[in-house]
Amino acid sequence: MSVNQLIELLAALLILFGAVISVISAFGMIRLPDVYTRSHAATKSATLSVLSCLLGAFIYFWIHDGFVSIRLILGIVFVFITAPVAGHLVCRAAYRSRVPLAEGSGEDALKPVLFGNDESENDMK
Amino acid sequence: MESLMIILVGILVAIATYLILSRSVFRVIMGTAILSHAVHLLLLTVGGLKKGDVPIIGQADEAFTDALPQALILTAIVISFAVTAFLLVLAYRMYLTNGTDDFSQLGGKSDE
Amino acid sequence: MKVNDVILKTVVRMVVFIVLTFGMYLFFAGHNAPGGGFIGGLVLGSAIVLLYLTYDIETVHKGMPFDFKKVAALGVLLATGTAIGSLFFDAPFLTQTDGYFTIPILGEKHLSTVVLFEAGVALTVIGTLVTIILSISEDE
Amino acid sequence: MNNIIVLPMIVPIITAIFLVFLRDSIKLQRIISLITMVFVAVVSIVLLQLIQTEGILRLDFSGWAPPFGILFVADSFAVLLVLTASIVTAICLIYAFSTIGPRHERMFFYPFVLLLVAGVNGSFLTGDIFNLFVCFEVMLLASFALIALGGEKFQLREALKYVLINIVASWMFLLALAYLYGTLKTLNMAHISQRVAEVGQEPILTLVSLVFLIVFALKAGLLLFFWLPGSYSVPPTVVQALFAALLTKVGIYALFRTFTLMFPFDPEVTHTLIGIMAGLTIIAGCMGALSGHDVRTIATYNVVIGVGFILLALAIGTEEAMAGAVYYLIHDMIAKALLFLIIGTMVFLTGEIVVKNMSGLIRNYPLFGWLYFIVMCALVGIPPLSGFIGKVLIGQGAVETGSYVLLALGFGSSVIVLYSLLRIFLASFFGETSISEDDKKPIPRGAMVSFMLFALCIVGLGVGAEGIAVYVNDAAYTLVNPSVYVDAILNANE
Amino acid sequence: MIVAFSIMLPFIAAALIPFIYRRFKNIHLGWFVLVVPAVLFTLLASYIPRIANGETFVKTYEWIPTFGINITTYLDGLSMIFSLLITGVGSLVILYSIFYLSTKESLHHFYCYLLLFMGAMLGVVLSDNLMVLYVFWELTSVSSFLLIAFWHHRKASRAGARKAMIITVSGGVAMLAGFLMLYVASGTFSIREIIANLEVVQASALFVPAMLLVLLGAFTKSAQFPFHIWLPDAMEAPTPVSAYLHSATMVKAGIYLVARTTPIFGGHEVWFWTVSGVGILTLFWGSFNAVKQFDLKALLAYSTISQLGLIMSLFGLGSAALHLGYASDTVIYTQATFAALFHLINHSTFKGALFMMVGIVDHEVGTRDIRRLGGLMALMPFTFTIAVIGSFSMAGLPPFNGFLSKEMFFAATVNIMQLNIFSLDNFGLIFPVVAWIASIFTFVYCAIIVMRTFFGKIQPDRLEKPPHEAPIGMLISPYILITFVVGIFIFPNVLGHYILQPAMASIYPMFPSSEELTPHIAAWHGYINTELWMTFGVIVFGILLYRTLKKWRPMYQIFPQKYTFNAIYERIIGSGESYSSRITNRYMNGHLSYYFIYIYVFFIAVLAGYALYADVLSWDPSKDSAIEPYELILVFVMVFAAGAILFAKQRITVVLLNGVLGYSVAFFFVLFRAPDLALTQLVVESITTALFLLAFKYLPKIQPEKVSNSIKITKAMISIAVGATVTLIGLAVMNYDKFEPISAYFEDAYNLAGGKNIVNTILGDFRAFDTMLEVVVLFIAGLGVYTLIKLKAKKGDTDVESK
Amino acid sequence: MINTILNMSLFLFMIAIAISLFRVIKGPSLPDRAIALDTIGVNLISAIAIVSIVLKTKAFLEAILILGILSFIGTIAFSKYIERGVIVERKSAD
Known part of the structure; x- marks a missing residue:
């Protein structure tokens, strides 16, 4: 087994790792109690999985074909930049549209800041 | 795989048909959307699946997969996009003017 | 309720640039790799839509004061125009020509009317896409 | 290489786009759109002459020889229909100038009409089945835009x-295309014809052709016409007229092409089915026409009857019947357009849609009344107006092939057509006038001009049937002998 | 040339009428119009000697030669009779109308229609080409319609016009079908050529159907039983029109057609029985019903029906001679035809006069109701003379021409009994018996006309106007006609030789000598024969019945009103309308889902039906490519996503699930090596999803479908069947691989079109036209969306167009 | 060997997608669905990358980037929809 093949295998294993992470994150999405925790599972772990996967693919193409794919690098960078922002926006939106927290969550520190103490206020605009 | 795809297409068509037969404008539109997906898949399938390589010259030396259906689907996708966009806006306008999206409440005799 | 969009706007400014570049790339890559006028136009259009999403119609309109209907019309004209062009050269309708031209600074370049055709396609796609989205959004 | 063939489609498109830029100068829009349609008509006449001297013409786009590229094929059948469509549209435009109103005109009415015609002409001319789909879509989207133009409550519904x-x-069309490509692996109509002929039309190919039958039947309003009466009575009058004249005809054209050129070898199944469908269409159309109290409903069911009648010819399939179908198609486009324009004007003048509520129009508008009378006679097939010769030839074909049931239905339908239209004439035009001289709205001069032009066409086509007989015969000959068409596409030494 | 000119002249004149009308307001338009028939009559009459010598005049003008439709004018003995009638009676009627119609009426319309009619009628009788004959035939229907509806503000006029138009045009359409059959059988539209190729036509299977269809046309036009119902209603027309169209000319077009086609069809048993049977039945029915009428014009209408039946039956009887062939002992049967032609002329003379008489009465007194009339003899002696002579002639009394033809009619019915063909030996007796009974009724109604109008007591208070004699102008025409009535009685053989004999030659072209076919007409044969006995009987019983009229008249009430033919006609039309609206409204209920159900059911029925019938379904998975496990999961993902759409409660879920479907499709595109598709699908799907969100932001939650389970199950069954059909056809299609795809050609894309991406070169070059149009489609959609949003109906501006 | 691993990874990704689909269907809130859809998109990115390796082609690398862009735009659109009920504003609120 040459070095190249070894690296290719490593790349494949990296991909497999990404896949496993992805499945775990998916289970997280099922099991976790509320939207905020689920968002955590989705954005954090899924980002990890996709990054490792793309990295694996990048390495594979580099080693196997000697092809440095700008597009893959760009993709990695792009996902890296956007995924947190996207996660942030969705969570914020969820919160502002008053999706309830899970039962047994700790103190909601943001609530008085954002909505004041008026529980009866339902009008968002 | 081909047979499986065709069965999938059949299932999608059946679901689309059921939606199209319903009374809500929204569901009917959804039905047409699914129908278009199904037809695109069918078009791809009849060209033969996995029978060759990506139809881009210079990336492989195998035979290419049938490129013509792909071109046709591409055209069809664009057209279905155009049609769906128009349809959506029409449905939206109709909802705003008529106040309902239920065909059974819309009635429909032209000379009522 | 006041909404603070600083994070979004910052990121989007960067992302739009990437998307626009990528769109142009797809547009030009079309002949030899996946891409082409249509998909390029869609991506470019998406970038514009992204701007509308992040900012608002008035702000974006100040930066890009186009009537997108006319952009689309221009695109169709360009696409059909290249097709019509062949009529003047006694070639079958839609015949595309290409050739090598020496352009002062860039040196010898391969230019094809297909690019014009594709540009027409791309323009139409951008124009239509934005027209549709804006029309619905402006409706009250 | 005959670039002229593409002009009937491309010129309206380009003009339409130009008109988008000229949005605010309505006058200019009117003039340009009218000139365009007249130009297309002239081009079609030139084409007809060319076909006479040089046989079927074809234009391979970008120079890719069939069956690989897309091509336009101009045979007499297609070009005759293009010619008629252009003339009808030009005249309808004249009507529109004085009636449609600046509100619609500023909203791209003329571009939409031109695009509609472009789609229609493209559908007639194309020699590639997928391109036919695309042309259909051009036509349909323009028709969508036109039917919804105005935004009235009922109209939108x-x-x-x-x-x-x-x-x-449309998606069923695509489904049919998928099946077609799955079996024959080609898209060029002539090539399809050749391949089908090569293996003889096996049952599976017939099955595929039946999918096309359903699709085109939907578009043509053959038996599956349920969409037609409602939707043809809501848009502005001129749009109704254009729809009645053009839209179903494209479906009919496609049916003719499919079952004469591509799948003609299993007539026991396909043509019998078409015959049954056409017969049922006529019956349903007659019942609808009898049942209507609303002038527009009566008119739309007359469209249905017309569709059934023309397709009788396809079911019969002899050369005479085909010639009759061509004549009748041309006649039907002109006469139905006029009928709808007149009906729409009646509604405009009286503010009523129910037959019984109008009366005595002929006292206020004598010429208008007589024009209605002429179009009524033409639709019934009373000679020497335009419907006559087509009816005779189709009937002749029916007798030759012994299709007496079809003959009875077809000829019987003209009595019902007469009855339904006569009812409008007697109730609405004759009788005591319900409009006093003071309340009388004038009929716009442009509208009157367009009526007169249509009436002139109707009389001209009837009396001067010989004038186009040579083209019609050529069209019918090609329809009956698809090999002529196939040879011109695939075996020509160009 | 002259013949064609005769046809053209009325049309040209009709076209000129509006100008003349505007130019000469002071002069009654009729004077100008009168010139036309008068000139034509003279012109045609100048041909009589040559026609009598057996000459015929044929000339062909090309109209649509491609389809064998040419205007061939043909003047022979038969057409001569009719064209003389048309122009002759026409002149008299126009002359009469000048005094009948005041200048306040819209005369330009009236004379325009009348000229149109005259031209059309001349066209019918002078055309040799069946199609051209049909052209003019329908024109007569149309112009008759216009004339009947001349006073269209009257409801009865409109109804009568409609009935006449519907019935005659229906008959015309049937006749057209018959003509087409003749054409197919013979290969020509020319009547002369058909007669020349009789063997071919008679051998054809289409012979009898063609005959019946042509007869249908003739019967409807000639108001034969049971199509006679339109004629009484047509009397709503102005009286000159009734006199002209509905007694002298148009209704005789059917007779003409029968006479003209006798050489073709005559001699066949079906022809014999249909023509003579229907004729004799009409004769009876018309005369029987005439008696019960109170309106003089209606009475005359029924009498016309009856007389037309008489002529028709005579043609039928005469056709027996054609079956027998030419022999010295068969010539006697041709006398029926001779009598028919003779009576045709006689009828025009006396019936024309009678109609004019009724017109005068109506004009001067203001009513035509015999219950209000009476005692006018003293006040209107000239009119009375017309009535007496006309009625006596119609009743078949000497010394008027009706007597001669009636006698010949009786003779023909008696003669026919001697034949032993066509089962005449069993049923032959019908003819003389029915003819005799009908003649008695004829006598009775003739008596009614004269006695009730002119005798008895005058009832001035029941009349609209004080009665006085008509102006001289109105009397000229009827007097000319009664001169003929008497004149023909005195010199019948002049007519026989110059006019009837050539016509006989036209009807029996294969009989060598027309001289033999022309019997010597004489009022007195020197002995008392059967016919004369019959006439005596008619007179005796007629007087008896008239005397006892009051006693047996209530008998007519026995027939229930429900079963008259008029009622049946009304009921057919009424129930036709109501049934069709019931059926149409049931399935055209405006609900889109029903329309889709029809479409899908048809889809299943045709496709699945044919697939099972032709046994085309086949499935061979052996050539399939392998299925990877992850692909299977993807398929399941799609199925679940699609299935979940059915049960989703929120719109947004549905939209997102559709997005999932779209993404899955995109992934299939990836798996199946379609990069461009995958790219496009991804972007398009995202944008579509966004559009869904934009468009449906205002929509409420999905309401659960409020439909019964059975409907749901029906829909589910249809859906499953559609899906199954699509799948099964798809599988069969996949199994069909006789052809190589054409796309191998495109694989050389780089050399051909300079691109490496094959799909893109196809789109941008090989099939660039599609792409161009697709762009146009997109553009239209964009523009359409813009107009949809921007062009809104103004509030409260719901005009009728949108009802 | 490598192919087996890759196929297995694909399988796992598909399972992840299927699970996310469950979340899309079940909800319960709109953000849940949006997140799940985003996850599906991200998983598709990975899956496409793997497929490119399996098919030995670079043709799909554009799709990866596009999917990234789209899922970003989509998520922004969703969050705006959830938060403000509109997607494109005529005039900014601030």
């Missing part, structure tokens, strides 16, 4: 139904 049914039909 019926428009939505129309759009939905047509979209489902």
Whole structure:
């Protein structure tokens, strides 16, 4: 087994790792109690999985074909930049549209800041 | 795989048909959307699946997969996009003017 | 309720640039790799839509004061125009020509009317896409 | 290489786009659109002459020889229809100038009409089945835009139904194309014809052709016409007229092409089915026409009857019947356009849609009344107006092939047509006038001009049937002998 | 040339009428119009000697030669009779109308229609080409319609016009079908050529159907039983029109057609029985019903029906001679035809006069109701003379021409009994018996006309106007006609030789000598024969019945009103309308889902039906490519996503699930090596999803479908069947691989079109036209969306167009 | 060997997608669905990358980037929809 093949295998294993992470994150999405925790599972772990996967693919193409794919690098960078922002926006939106927290969550520190103490206020605009 | 795809297409068509037969404008539109997906898949399938390589010259030396259906689907996708966009806006306008999206409440005799 | 969009706007400014570049790339890559006028136009259009999403119609309109209907019309004209062009050269309708031209600074370049055709396609796609989205959004 | 063939489609498109830029100068829009249609008509006449001298013409786009590229094929059948469509549109435009109103005109009315015609002409001329689909879509989207133009409550409702049914039909078309490509692996109509002939039309190919039958039947309003009465009565009058004249005809054209050129070898199944469908269409159309109290309903069911009648010819399939179908198609386009324009004007003048509520129009508008009388006679097939010769030839074909049931239905339908239209004439035009001289709205001069032009066409086509007989015969000959068409496409030494 | 000119002249004149009308307001338009028939009559009459010598005049003008439709004018003995009638009676009627119609009426319309009619009628009788004959035939229907509806503000006029138009045009359409059959059988539209190729036509299977269809046309036009119902209603027309169209000319077009086609069809048993049977039945029915009428014009209408039946039956009887062939002992049967032609002329003379008489009475007194009339003899002696002579002639009394033809009619019915063909030996007796009974009724109604109008007591208070004699102008025409009535009685053989004999030659072209076919007409044969006995009987019983009229008249009430033919006609039309609206409204209920159900059911029925019938379904998975496990999961994902759409409660879920479907499709595109598709699908799907969100932001939650389970199950069944059909056809299609795809050609894309991406070169070059149009489609959609949003109906501006 | 691993990874990704689909269907809130859809998109990115390796082609690398862009735009659109009920504003609120 040459070095190249070894690296290719490593790349494949990296991909497999990404896949496993992805499945775990998916289970997280099922099991976790509320939207905020689920968002955590989705954005954090899924980002990890996709990054490792793309990295694996990048390495594979580099080693196997000697092809440095700008597009893959760009993709990695792009996902890296956007995924947190996207996660942030969705969570914020969820919160502002008053999706309830899970039962047994700790103190909601943001609530008085954002909505004041008026529980009866339902009008968002 | 081909047979499986065709069965999938059949299932999608059946679901689309059921939606199209319903009374809500929204569901009917959804039905047409699914129908278009199904037809695109069918078009791809009849060209033969996995029978060759990506139809881009210079990336492989195998035979290419049938490129013509792909071109046709591409055209069809664009057209279905155009049609769906128009349809959506029409449905939206109709909802705003008529106040309902239920065909059974819309009635429909032209000379009522 | 006041909404603070600083994070979004910052990121989007960067992302739009990437998307626009990528769109142009797809547009030009079309002949030899996946891409082409249509998909390029869609991506470019998406970038514009992204701007509308992040900012608002008035702000974006100040930066890009186009009537997108006319952009689309221009695109169709360009696409059909290249097709019509062949009529003047006694070639079958839609015949595309290409050739090598020496352009002062860039040196010898391969230019094809297909690019014009594709540009027409791309323009139409951008124009239509934005027209549709804006029309619905402006409706009250 | 005959670039002229593409002009009937491309010129309206380009003009339409130009008109978008000229949005605010309505006058200019009117003039340009009218000139365009007249130009297309002239081009078609030139084409007809060329076909006479040089046989079937074809234009391979970008120079890719069939069956690989797309091509336009101009045979007499197609060009005759293009010619008629252009003339009808030009005259309808004249009507529109004085009636449609600046509100619509500023909203791209003329571009939409031109694009509609472009789609129609493209559908007639194309020699590639997938391109036919695309041309259909051009036509349909323009028709969608036109049917919804105005945004009235009922209009939007019926428009939505129309759009939905047509979209489902379009996807079925695509389904049929998928099956077609799956079996014959080609898209060029002539090539399809050749391949089908090569293996003889096996049952599976017949099955594929039946999918096309359903699709085109939906578009043509053959038996599956449910969408037609509602949607044809909501848009502005001129749009109704254009729809009645053009839209179903494209479906009919496609049916003719499919079952004379591509799948003609299993007539026991396909043509019998078409015959049954046409017969049922006529019956249903007659019942609808009898049942209507609303002038527009009566008119739309007359469209249905017309469709059934023309397709009788396809079911019969002899050369005479085909010639009759061509004549009748041309006649039907002109006469139906005029009928709808007149009906729409009646509604405009009286403010009523129910037959019984109008009366004595002929006292206020004598010429208008007589024009209605002429178009009524033409639709009934009373000689020497335009409907006559087509009816005779189709009937002749029916007798030759012994299709007496079809003959009885077809000829019987003209009595019902007469009855339904006569009812309007007697109730609405004759009788005591219900409009006093003071309340009388004038008929716009442009509208009158367009009526007169249509009436002139009707009389001209009837009396001067010989004038186009040579083209019609050529069209019918090609329809009956698809090998002529196939040879011109695939075996020509160009 | 002259013949064609005769046809053209009325049309040209009709076209000129509006100008003349505007130019000469002071002069009654009729004077100008009168010139036309008068000139034509003279012109045609100048041909009589040559026609009598057996000459015929044929000339062909090309109209649509491609389809064998040419205007061939043909003047022979038969057409001569009719064209003389048309122009002759026409002149008299126009002359009469000048005094009948005041200048306040819209005369330009009236004379325009009348000229149109005259031209059309001349066209019918002078055309040799069946199609051209049909052209003019329908024109007569149309112009008759216009004339009947001349006073269209009257409801009865409109109804009568409609009935006449519907019935005659229906008959015309049937006749057209018959003509087409003749054409197919013979290969020509020319009547002369058909007669020349009789063997071919008679051998054809289409012979009898063609005959019946042509007869249908003739019967409807000639108001034969049971199509006679339109004629009484047509009397709503102005009286000159009734005199002209509905007694002298148009209704005789059917007779003409029968006479003209006798050489073709005559001699066949079906022809014999249909023509003579329907004729004799009409004769009876018309005369029987005439008696019960109170309106003089309606009475005359029924009498016309009856007389037309008489002529028709005579043609039928005469056709027996054609079956027998030419022999010295068969010539006697041709006398029926001779009598028919003779009576045709006689009828025009006396019936024309009678109609004019009724017109005068109506004009001067203001009513035509015999219950209000009476005692006018003293006040209107000239009119009375017309009535007496006309009625006596119609009743078949000497010394008027009706007597001669009636006698010949009786003779023909008696003669026919001697034949032993066509089962005449069993049923032959019908003819003389029915003819005799009908003649008695004829006598009775003739008596009614004269006695009730002119005798008895005058009832001035029941009349609209004080009665006085008509102006001289109105009397000229009827007097000319009664001169003929008497004149023909005195010199019948002049007519026989110059006019009837050539016509006989036209009807029996294969009989060598027309001289033999022309019997010597004489009022007195020197002995008392059967016919004369019959006439005596008619007179005796007629007087008896008239005397006892009051006693047996209530008998007519026995027939229930429900079963008259008029009622049946009304009921057919009424129930036709109501049934069709019920059926149409049931399935055209405006609900889109029903329309889709029809479409899908048809889809299943045709496709699945044919697939099972032709046994085309086949499935061979052996050539399939392998299925990877992850692909299977993807398929399941799609199925679940699609299935979940059915049960989703929120719109947004549905939209997102559709997005999932779209993404899955995109992934299939990836798996199946379609990069461009995958790219496009991804972007398009995202944008579509966004559009869904934009468009449906205002929509409420999905309401659960409020439909019964059975409907749901029906829909589910249809859906499953559609899906199954699509799948099964798809599988069969996949199994069909006789052809190589054409796309191998495109694989050389780089050399051909300079691109490496094959799909893109196809789109941008090989099939660039599709792409161009697709762009146009997109553009239209964009523009359409814009107009949809921007062009809104103004509030409260719901005009009728949108009802 | 490598192919087996890759196929297995694909399988796992598909399972992840299927699970996310469950979340899309079940909800319960709109953000849940949006997140799940985003996850599906991200998983598709990975899956496409793997497929490119399996098919030995670079043709799909554009799709990866596009999917990234789209899922970003989509998520922004969703969050705006959830938060403000509109997607494109005529005039900014601030």
